[in-house]
Amino acid sequence: MSYKILIIADHLQGALNESTARTIACAQQIAPDAIDVLVLADDGAAAIAAEAARIDGVATVYHADDAAHAHPTAAVLAPRIAAAVERGGYSHVLGPNTTFGKDLMPRVAALLGAPMVTDIMAVHTPHEFDRPIYAGNAVNTVAAPADRVLVASVRCASYPAAAGGNEAAIEPLELDVEVPSHTRFVGLEQQTSDRPDLQTAPKVVSGGRGVGSEENFRIIYNFADKIGAAVGASRAAVDAGYVPNDMQVGQTGKIISPTLYICFGISGAIQHLAGIKDAGTIVAINKDEDAPIFEIADIGLVGDLFDIIPELERAVG
Amino acid sequence: MKVLVSVKRAIDYNVRIQIKSDGSGVVTDGVKHSMNPFDEIAVEQAIRWKEAGLCDEVVAVTIGPDAAGEQLRSALAFGCDRAIHVKTEEPVQPLTAAGVFKAIAENEQPQVFLMGKQAIDDDASQTGPMTAALLGWPQATFASSIELADDSARVTREVDAGLETLDVDLPAVITTDLRLNEPRYLKLPNIMKAKKKPIESSSLDELGVAPAAALESLKTAPPPQRESGVRVESVDELVAKLKEKSLL
Ligand SMILES: Cc1cc2nc3c(=O)[nH]c(=O)nc-3n(C[C@H](O)[C@H](O)[C@H](O)COP(=O)(O)OP(=O)(O)OC[C@H]3O[C@@H](n4cnc5c(N)ncnc54)[C@H](O)[C@@H]3O)c2cc1C
Numbered sequence: 001m002s003y004k005i006l007i008i009a010d011h012l013q014g015a016l017n018e019s020t021a022r023t024i025a026c027a028q029q030i031a032p033d034a035i036d037v038l039v040l041a042d043d044g045a046a047a048i049a050a051e052a053a054r055i056d057g058v059a060t061v062y063h064a065d066d067a068a069h070a071h072p073t074a075a076v077l078a079p080r081i082a083a084a085v086e087r088g089g090y091s092h093v094l095g096p097n098t099t100f101g102k103d104l105m106p107r108v109a110a111l112l113g114a115p116m117v118t119d120i121m122a123v124h125t126p127h128e129f130d131r132p133i134y135a136g137n138a139v140n141t142v143a144a145p146a147d148r149v150l151v152a153s154v155r156c157a158s159y160p161a162a163a164g165g166n167e168a169a170i171e172p173l174e175l176d177v178e179v180p181s182h183t184r185f186v187g188l189e190q191q192t193s194d195r196p197d198l199q200t201a202p203k204v205v206s207g208g209r210g211v212g213s214e215e216n217f218r219i220i221y222n223f224a225d226k227i228g229a230a231v232g233a234s235r236a237a238v239d240a241g242y243v244p245n246d247m248q249v250g251q252t253g254k255i256i257s258p259t260l261y262i263c264f265g266i267s268g269a270i271q272h273l274a275g276i277k278d279a280g281t282i283v284a285i286n287k288d289e290d291a292p293i294f295e296i297a298d299i300g301l302v303g304d305l306f307d308i309i310p311e312l313e314r315a316v317g
Numbered sequence: 318m319k320v321l322v323s324v325k326r327a328i329d330y331n332v333r334i335q336i337k338s339d340g341s342g343v344v345t346d347g348v349k350h351s352m353n354p355f356d357e358i359a360v361e362q363a364i365r366w367k368e369a370g371l372c373d374e375v376v377a378v379t380i381g382p383d384a385a386g387e388q389l390r391s392a393l394a395f396g397c398d399r400a401i402h403v404k405t406e407e408p409v410q411p412l413t414a415a416g417v418f419k420a421i422a423e424n425e426q427p428q429v430f431l432m433g434k435q436a437i438d439d440d441a442s443q444t445g446p447m448t449a450a451l452l453g454w455p456q457a458t459f460a461s462s463i464e465l466a467d468d469s470a471r472v473t474r475e476v477d478a479g480l481e482t483l484d485v486d487l488p489a490v491i492t493t494d495l496r497l498n499e500p501r502y503l504k505l506p507n508i509m510k511a512k513k514k515p516i517e518s519s520s521l522d523e524l525g526v527a528p529a530a531a532l533e534s535l536k537t538a539p540p541p542q543r544e545s546g547v548r549v550e551s552v553d554e555l556v557a558k559l560k561e562k563s564l565l
């Protein structure tokens with residue numbers, strides 16, 4: 001049986017998202033010699049394609065440049081991807097399980113009449129995978145029907161980014177599919193910061209309800225800056241308005257796998273833990289010695305975060 | 318304006334799930350179930366629109382066993398006008414659920430189909446976009462705010478990069494994120510009133526929907542366990558441990 005995989009590139013403002021290289025790492029376990037990437041973008045598509053072409057394992061990068069691709073709406077992109085899959089005779093189409101992929105891939109699957117595998121965390125065979133259910137408290141092994149295209153999203157925290165150094169072919173692709181007018185992009189409100197990206201940073205410091213306020217969160221940012229970490233938060237901290245939504249870590253926020261995760265004033269609800277299970281070392285600081293976070297933490301320290309952070313800053317110099 | 322809301326029965330989010338020793342799934346007998354939290358947010362949203370005079374009928378829909386009738390009763394207690402129970406003893410996967418929702422949407426002709434962004438049992442996060450695809454409708458997923466107009470909606474979406482705003486023409490499928498609203502507590506008089514509201518019973522056969530291609534579940538197992546950790550007594554000890562592991 002021969003397989004051919006199409007990866008849908010996730011990108012923003014002219015740059016490829018690292019989730020694409022992680023998705024490719026997963027694809028390498030399915031069919032290492034037959035991985036193509038599709039970049040749907042506006043006039044910057046060729047530059048993004050060049051970035052994708054450097055990722056190991058990629059055979060050909062196709063780019064479809066169209067003003068309608070300026071913003072990634074699923075209603076515009078899904079029919080085009082379905083057309084590209086059919087035309088290219090692909091057996092698999094994969095995207096990252098970022099909000100981009102979560103919005104888009106099920107729409108592609110339905111157009112192709114295929115069931116979808118959400119959140120691949122391990123590949124057994126080209127049609128058998130492990131995926132998390134119940135907030136990662138169980139792992140379900142599933143088999144997808146071999147008689148249709150396999151559509152899936154990849155759990156990025158389970159795969160390190162595929163290495164660079166490749167020189168894959170780059171080709172433009174015409175996709176003559178009507179653009180629906182029923183979905184219109186209005187705007188994107190982005191938090192800009194010089195801090196490392198939460199989803200890819202090797203170190204993450206996060207705060208929960210215990211931090212107490214938006215002003216108090218400053219000490220979390222300061223400490224993170226001191227050790228070069230990205231900053232995350234629990235849902236309670238986001239809901240209380242201490243930090244913006246894109247910092248939420250957990251079942252319904254970002255799933256991350258940093259080498260070091262340090263959390264302050266987070267109790268350790270299962271929904272939060274779902275986001276950090278793949279972290280290398282988890283450090284928890286909480287004033288309640290019975291907080292469930294200590295059951296999963298590699299290193300726990302009981303105490304008041306407002307006493308401990310200044311001490312930590314001094315100790316790390 | 319008519320709004321449809323899907324409501325899934327799922328193991329309550331506070332329950333620590335138990336995996337069956339034969340690997341065939343998780344223990345559901347005798348375990349507390351409730352409405353999927355994202356669906357509760359969807360129901361709350363629809364009722365707020367009704368209270369604000371923005372819509373005049375809210376219909377709750379579930380696909381599931383007889384017991385899922387409980388979740389429909391809760392939806393009616395929130396203030397939904399009526400409910401449709403598509404009965405099946407076997408759980409359906411998202412592509413089949415989407416086929417059922419398409420058939421119901423064609424019968425009911427709502428302007429908005431509100432769904433949860435994900436069911437916290439299968440964590441699939443597929444049914445909303447799949448339903449929109451089958452209907453050829455616009456979709457706006459992960460909504461944290463929705464402004465309804467006569468023939469369109471302006472939706473703010475929680476995306477990885479921040480907050481995205483889309484305008485979608487109606488009818489549309491919109492899926493809810495956690496920060497859209499905080500569902501109310503149900504009051505006894507409303508729970509009593511809900512008992513008299515109509516629940517129409519249906520089935521895949523009656524709707525003319527064939528089960529779609531599906532994934533086969535081979536095994537359910539516990540996740541890899543992390544090694545148990547240590548407690549330290551001081552910041553110095555913590556920093557020493559981190560330096561030992563070359564993490565600082
Ligand atoms: C469907 C659903 C999805 C969810 N998704 C997510 C998700 O993606 N991510 C997520 O995080 N949550 C999620 N939640 C919410 C989750 O259940 C918890 O409510 C949330 O994680 C709690 O956040 P917290 O730990 O910051 O707050 P709390 O549980 O209130 O804990 C605060 C902790 O801070 C400690 N503390 C207080 N003051 C101090 C101090 N001075 N020093 C040290 N410690 C202190 C306290 O001892 C306590 O342990 C979800 C819930 C549902 C129902």
Ligand SMILES: Nc1ncnc2c1ncn2[C@@H]1O[C@H](COP(=O)(O)O)[C@@H](O)[C@H]1O
Pocket residue numbers: 323324325326353355356378379380381409411414431432433434435436437439440441442443444445
């Ligand atoms: N069997 C079902 N009955 C009612 N609603 C469902 C069902 N399956 C999925 N849904 C809806 O689709 C959403 C997403 O589910 P899922 O795609 O399984 O994560 C849920 O929040 C529900 O609103």
